[in-house]
Amino acid sequence: MVAYLDWATDGADWPNRDASRFVDAAGLRWHVQVMGQGPVVLLLHGTGASTHSWRDVMPKLASAFTVVAPDLPGHGFTTRSTKASLSLPGMAAAVSGLLRELKLSPERAAGHSAGAAVLVRMAVERLFTPDLIVSFNGAFFPVSGVAGQFFSPLAKAVAGATVMQKLFARMADRSAVERLLKDTGSRLDETGLKLYQRLFANEGHIAGTLGMMAAWDLHWVPQDLKNLTVPLYLVRASKDRTIAPANAERAAQLAPKAMIIDMEGLGHLAHEEDPATAAAIIADPQAFVRR
Known part of the structure; x- marks a missing residue:
């Protein structure tokens, strides 16, 4: 049986815990954080992360905005969902269901990596109508080369195998997590390292991450970009070793209202390295x- 994160123990010192609540929506038990007052901003983390990814961004926005950030299906403290809801369209529909339950209509949204692709799908499907979307190192294109040929089949093979989930979780010691984060091109503080280690050491979170990787299909996202009618701000980090910075140029050529923003000297987790x-x-x- 897969062991999931426990809020009473694993969440006892969770960042921005006072803003946390648990909500039933779209067939899931969601962990979502809401803070601040003003126009609503939706924040979506990327594959393998959770609300902790926005831990230092949320309080800085809360003075002017109502900020809402969920753990995506199968991630963090949000319960594991069906295979369909771990796909890109399934996740978009699930987040939309959460927003309806919360009775929140975001005026703007920001997503990191895969979270940005979810936001674009939501906008194209008219599941929400933001004034703008900010993408931090957005994952809009399939991984190319050997990595793309290897990791997707691997995820599909092990996503439902409890033994493999347990093995991945047991491998998540501090040195392994440090190497993994270093490979993204980012340098995180001690708090960030410990939080990722806590997530990666949990079988339930690993199961959700692998399930999302197995269900993810980005081959038709370029068409979504072409159909996107709202402004898309493509933030790219110069040292990102996960999503090539050049991908922002590709996305900008497709999206009618796309603009590029550069964050120099940072990696894939740029929003965690420089939350201000x-x-x-x-x-x-x-x-x-x-300019």
Whole structure:
């Protein structure tokens, strides 16, 4: 049996715990954080992360916005969902269901990596109607080369295998997590390292991450970008070793209202490395667009 994160123990010192609540929506028991007052901003983390990814961004936005950030299906403290809801369209529909339950209509949204792709799908499907979307190192294109040929089949093979989930979780010691995060091009503080280690050491979170990887199909996302009618701000980090910074140029050529913002010297987790700048970009992205 898969062991999932326990809020009473694993969540006892969770970042922004006072803003946390648990909500039933779209067939899931969601962990979602809501704080602040003003226009609503939706924040979606990427594959393998959780609300902790926005831990230092949320308070900086809360003085001017109502900020809402969920753990995506199968991640963090949100319960494991069906195979369908771990796919891109399934996740978009699930997040939409959560917003309806919360009675919140985001005026803007920001997503990191895969979270950005979810937001674009939601907008194209008219599941929400934001004024703008900010993408931090958005994962809009399939992984190419050997990695793409290997990791997707691997995820499909082990996503439902409890033994493999347990094995992955047991391998998540501090040194392994440090190597994994270093490979993204980012350098996190001690708090960030410990939180990722807690997530990666949990079988339930690993199961959700592998399930999402197995269900993920980005081959038709380029068409979504072409159909996107709202402004899309593409934030790219110069040292990102997970999503090539050049992918922002590809996305900008497809999306009719796309603009590029550069974050120099940072990696894939740029919003965690420099949360002050990330929050400022979400609050006023136009001020950061390259001239």
